[in-house]
Amino acid sequence: MVVETGHRFSEQETEEYYDAEDVIYRSVWDADGSVHWGVFDGDSAGDSSIRDQFLAAGIRLNELMVEYAGIDENSRVLDVGCGNGNAAIWLTRNSGAHVTGVDLSGVRVANAVESLKNVPELAGKLAFEKASATELPFDEGTFTHFWSQATIYHVPDKVKVLQEAYRVLETGGMMIFDDLTKPRTDISESGRKFVYDRLLFDTDFSFYSYIETLRETGFKVLQARDLSSHLAQSYTYLSRLASIAEGPEGYQDRFDYLADAYMKTVEAINNDELGWAQFLCIKQ
Numbered sequence: 149m150v151v152e153t154g155h156r157f158s159e160q161e162t163e164e165y166y167d168a169e170d171v172i173y174r175s176v177w178d179a180d181g182s183v184h185w186g187v188f189d190g191d192s193a194g195d196s197s198i199r200d201q202f203l204a205a206g207i208r209l210n211e212l213m214v215e216y217a218g219i220d221e222n223s224r225v226l227d228v229g230c231g232n233g234n235a236a237i238w239l240t241r242n243s244g245a246h247v248t249g250v251d252l253s254g255v256r257v258a259n260a261v262e263s264l265k266n267v268p269e270l271a272g273k274l275a276f277e278k279a280s281a282t283e284l285p286f287d288e289g290t291f292t293h294f295w296s297q298a299t300i301y302h303v304p305d306k307v308k309v310l311q312e313a314y315r316v317l318e319t320g321g322m323m324i325f326d327d328l329t330k331p332r333t334d335i336s337e338s339g340r341k342f343v344y345d346r347l348l349f350d351t352d353f354s355f356y357s358y359i360e361t362l363r364e365t366g367f368k369v370l371q372a373r374d375l376s377s378h379l380a381q382s383y384t385y386l387s388r389l390a391s392i393a394e395g396p397e398g399y400q401d402r403f404d405y406l407a408d409a410y411m412k413t414v415e416a417i418n419n420d421e422l423g424w425a426q427f428l429c430i431k432q
């Protein structure tokens with residue numbers, strides 16, 4: 149059976165979801181609160197645990213983004229959808245950049261602000277505030293870099309996010325981000341249920357139409373990478389992590405559901421119902 153996807157979830161629903169679901173993510177993905185997929189290299193296996201391999205892949209994504217976008221101590225970076233602030237803190241510690249993080253979830257922004265207590269030496273270079281990617285509270289040309297991980301797919305009006313990114317970047321500024329894509333439009337019932345409805349999203353973008361829209365927004369696209377195989381690998385690891393997760397009483401059913409849903413997500417990726425891409429663009 150083929151079901152047309154068409155659900156568009158509001159920002160309000162997304163905010164409530166991320167305000168409520170922090171425990172689940174910390175139990176399955178990362179106790180420190182990071183929630184993004186990773187880039188695996190051939191050497192990942194070794195003797196390290198499944199969790200260490202998964203977290204190392206997430207850090208590898210960070211490292212590649214810094215390298216591709218040329219972020220250093222002179223950079224002023226905006227992290228959109230900063231979640232609990234993990235990548236922003238990592239970024240400042242590892243590149244010396246000034247980083248401002250914004251997120252729709254007040255709970256996650258509060259967690260990010262709380263985390264600053266653990267890194268007093270970086271405090272002057274980091275700031276977090278609650279804001280939507282569609283209405284950034286910054287002047288034109290404020291940042292040298294726009295950075296976003298695993299966030300834009302949630303936003304119903306993705307074009308508005310790209311326009312806002314363009315506005316808040318200085319001329320010559322770089323945008324580096326990853327996002328989910330929909331390689332094909334005929335989505336199976338399983339794909340709709342375990343991917344699109346579970347993740348509260350839908351998208352009109354394929355890998356190629358995303359590039360077109362970035363160009364129409366005014367960006368020059370310097371690099372476009374299809375990372376779908378790494379997304380499949382991420383969800384394979386996550387399924388195993390969900391199957392061994394331990395959390396507060398009453399969460400076991402959720403972990404069992406996620407272990408299954410994550411493998412269904414791998415099937416959807418292999419069936420071209422879901423993709424993952426990374427783009428590097430410059431504001432001309």
Ligand SMILES: C[S@@+](CC[C@H](N)C(=O)[O-])C[C@H]1O[C@@H](n2cnc3c(N)ncnc32)[C@H](O)[C@@H]1O
Pocket residue numbers: 159162163166181182183184228229230231232234235250251252253256279280281282296297298299302303
């Ligand atoms: C999967 S999490 C990724 C968080 C973070 N980037 C990380 O790597 O840990 C998605 C985040 O996007 C945020 N988000 C969703 N819609 C947003 C919007 N319109 N504006 C800002 N943040 C948004 C959510 O609140 C959530 O924290």
